[in-house]
């Protein structure tokens with residue numbers, strides 16, 4: 001039986017400027033770019049639902065209305081589709097707004113991921129919560145967020161998802177210095193965080209384990225964020241607050257099972273698009289045939 005507070009909420013920071021994707025993100029949020037037929041942020045919302053999370057808090061900013069509209073009811077569109085006999089599509093549109101309960105909070109200025117998480121403090125309250133970065137899609141048999149929740153339920157200690165990253169790409173990640181802490185069913189997958197380094201040079205990286213956009217955090221993280229001064233680029237970095245949390249409360253690095261796609265970057269986005277298209281039952285065969293026919 002678990003003695004730790006149940007995880008009921010997730011925070012999805014979506015207030016960044018998406019500069020890596022300009023000009024596509026000039027007038028629309030990066031989180032609304034579609035991978036095959038769903039906007040990026042819907043993959044994270046579905047991961048929350050599949051993990052058993054009931055309340056989703058999306059941190060938005062200027063120019064992000066499309067996100068709110070996407071998860072809102074759309075009676076006009078549903079009615080029109082039904083009138084045209086397109087019941088399946090009407091159901092699909094309705095399902096998005098019925099999926100879960102979504103609240104919104106605005107980050108007035110994009111002062112960093114840490115600041116975006118802190119913005120959700122009042123809505124989260126005094127309970128553990130998940131954080132999902134919407135531009136990372138994780139695919140696998142068990143939702144990555146659920147995997148972190150299982151670790152929390154068993155240990156009552158926060159956890160961050162990590163994965164092995166090629167050495168020459170470590171400078172794009174937060175990297176953990178961690179020691180094996182095998183226990184329960186997780187064996188080699190569970191490590192105790194000693195230190196975290198944001199975007200290290202390859203020779204300075206303490207391991208090849210990069211942080212991958214999923215976090216399970218206790219409410220004490222808010223206090224850590226409040227004590228975190230602005231870091232790189234004047235932004236409040238989540239990694240800096242996680243370092244404090246690791247020292248004061250402990251923190252697991254958990255090598256999740258699944259495949260991640262960093263779709264906030266153009267190449268990662270293209271890879272996600274191709275791989276999800278190859279899984280889509282509607283057209284995977286013809287898409288595969290098309291790819292095979294390309295003269296590369």
Ligand code: UTP
Pocket residue numbers: 013014015016017018019020021030059107109110111112113115116133134135264
């Ligand atoms: P990123 O750095 O990947 O996103 O932040 P970005 O800032 O939108 O994109 P680039 O780097 O300019 O291309 C990771 C996540 O944190 C959110 C982003 O929306 C993204 O989901 N974020 C970042 C905020 O919500 N607020 C911020 O101030 C910064």
